[in-house]
Amino acid sequence: MRRNRLSLFLYAALTLSIAFLPDALTPKPVQSAERIHFTVGPLDLTISVDSLETFVETGEITPELRRYTRYLDDQTLEELQPLLQQSFEVSHVAVAQLAYSPIGETFLQQLGEVIQTQSRQNGFYAIRAALIQAAQDPEGITLINVIRYFPTEGLRINTRQVQELVQEFRVLLEYQDATLRAIEQQAVLEAAEFPTDFTQLPDLTQPGEFAVVRRTETITDGDRPGLNGQFGRVYDTDFYFPQDAPSPAPVIAISHGLGSNREEFAELATHLASYGFAVVVPEHIGSNTQFREDALSGLFYQLLRPEEFIDRPIDITVALDRLERFAQENPDIAGTLDMESVGVIGHSFGGYTALALAGAEINPLRLAIECRDEQINLNISLLLQCLAIELPPASIDLSDPRVRAVIAMSPVPSAILGPEGMEAIDRPTFIIAADNDFVAPAIAEQIYPFTWLTTPERYLAVLSPASHLTVIDSIFLGTTSPLDELLIGPSGGLGSQYTQALSVAFMEFYLNDRADYQPYLSAAYAEFLSQEPLNLSLIRSLTREQLEAAYGDTPPQVVRPLFEEE
Structure with a gap:
């Protein structure tokens, strides 16, 4: 099976587990997220938003970021940067209507279990506020804007749930490959x-x-x-x-x-x-x-x-x-x-x-x-x-x-x-x-x-x-x-x-x-x-x-x- 760019992007996003998931929503305040927190085993790790922003804007992988990108192959990294650079100009009214709709609220509540506040609370309200504010930014909705407008000093990735999603996604891709082989046969x-x-x-x-x-x-x-x-x-x-x-x-x-x-x-x-x-x-x-x-x-x-x-x-x-x-x-x-x-x-x-x-x-x-x-x-x-x-x-x-x-x-x-x-x-x-x-x-x-x-x-x-x-x-x-x-x-x-x-x-x-x-x-x-x-x-x-x-x-x-x- 020839996988499209979405498959590569999703797998990389889930594997990194450090803020690439907000881009799935299609994406400098007084208080904003400056660091991204996540837990690996007994370790509570963080990475600066500046490191991620440097990669998005220039392609440079800082030593801090390299600790995590080493798990990705060159092709995936090459695909990631242009995807993460994309900007979407959408009316903040439209974003608000979507975010307050039943479909939007359901999705953001689910996503909030993965992207949480620094104190490990569901990130639903923070994500919604960040999206609406980012839509009003002259640069449009971008990954970095969504993170920058996250209304706490830091955001936390629920690493356990991300790992479950990574495993689920990997299994589904393998099963999809097998299914398509069965159909071709x-x-x-x-x-x-x-x-x-x-x-x-x-x-x-x-x-x-x-x-x-x-x-x-x-x-x-x-x-x-x-x-x-x-x-x-x-x-x-x-x-x-x-x-x-x-x-x-x-x-x-x-x-x-x-x-x-x-x-x-x-x-x-x-x-x-x-x-x-x-x-x-x-x-x-x-x-x-x-x-x-x-x-x-x-x-x-x-x-x-x-x-x-x-x-x-x-x-x-x-x-x-x-x-x-x-x-x-x-x-x-x-x-x-x-x-x-x-x-x-x-x-x-x-x-x-x-x-x-x-x-x-x-x-x-x-x-x-x-x-x-x-x-x-x-x-x-x-x-x-x-x-x-x-x-x-x-x-x-x-x-x-x-x-x-x-x-x-x-x-x-x-x-x-x-x-x-x-x-x-x-x-x-x-x-x-x-x-x-x-x-x-x-x-x-x-x-x-x-x-x-x-x-x-x-x-x-x-x-x-x-x-x-x-x-x-x-x-x-x-x-x-x-x-x-x-x-x-x-x-x-x-x-x-x-x-x-x-x-x-x-x-x-x-x-x-x-x-x-x-x-x-x-x-x-x-x-x-x-x-x-x-x-x-x-x-x-x-x-x-x-x-x-x-x-x-x-x-x-x-x-x-x-x-x-x-």
Whole structure:
């Protein structure tokens, strides 16, 4: 496995255990931290902030700092300095809103067990104050600013917990390597079963034969409350119609992720429509880009309402209802749609949405297990999923009987659905994972959930090296954000090509009953499609026993047992 810069950075940060962890938050007062304290065995050690600042600014490793950097290899040190030099200009209002939100407070409380005050108290309040003040500094949020604004004379690293995190991270990396080997071995076996000459078949990465028309409709759902006291949930939805396509056309709904928007999936929607599908892309107003920006600017208190776990699947169902009425009201569309043959594609939070529409059920017992720990967790997606624990206990059926097949790209189901919720899915399901996804870790959020599926029609694709946004990477080409490599990876647009081709094949086979598209849903096609620098593996079968055999030891506890199993 080729690890990205994030993996190197995290391992180095945890190993140093001397203030590199605050940089994970994305980063001269009257009183500020001048020394960093930590304990090794019986020794109470310290290091000056000046030594760390010298390294960040010049690359020079002082004798004081060298005592600790000697545990890092040259490559890691070379990667560290530019990462730690990065400055982020973010409004202090936005930082405050994030730090005071439920997600932000949960994360800072957990981090405060690692980064403490000098007197060994949880560093929650000090970290929050330092972040907000650093955001007001003309230099922006930097590692050194966050430390300098820490409102005590020193900060203390909880070395015991850091060591536990180091060990956990090391084991997870080793297990991830073994898991990817097991998937590659399974793909080789499956590719040999049905050899196909794909050079003689249509290229699904290219647009289809139909022209596409896009229309935007505003949907008002008066049965649900709107945002900020508005009447009804009002959201725009884009409809993509293929022109002169054979009737009736199956329908595909696309659900964007948290902090995203429908425009980011316009390319995928257009590609699918060019193959004769009608495509519906709603804007999830409670978790889109605009809502995130409004929350950070102070218009809303919460960055995400727990009700979004309910509203998102309903957004899709209501949009499908509106499309059906829209077709009835427009003679040029009437009779051209097959509303009983619907597919759903979702990314990240949208991946959860797709799985819920396919019959997966919210799992209160699993949430209670996965969300009860106060210590910091390396699975960032749990900060999102655990908000669902605030939902009322009444169960709601979010599935839609019109949905016949779903694709979940980098979904986040481990806590919100768990094995029990995933087992309820009885429709063809395709899960796509990225090996270096630090937002929704592949093993916990996609690979294990794939093994929980009981539907016989299941597929797992793994992109490598890839991250959370690789599946839609083409829309980010040319951007220069410092988060590019962490969130997208070096794929250069190949991720979008793979996603588009596999989506066409999957939906043609299961919605149009086109048997001639079945060869594309194979390990052999994934091998044919793969090119540098982005590898694609596709399998249909994987067991926990295979993963354990590849690891050669008892695997780490990725998913914990329910109460009655303890």
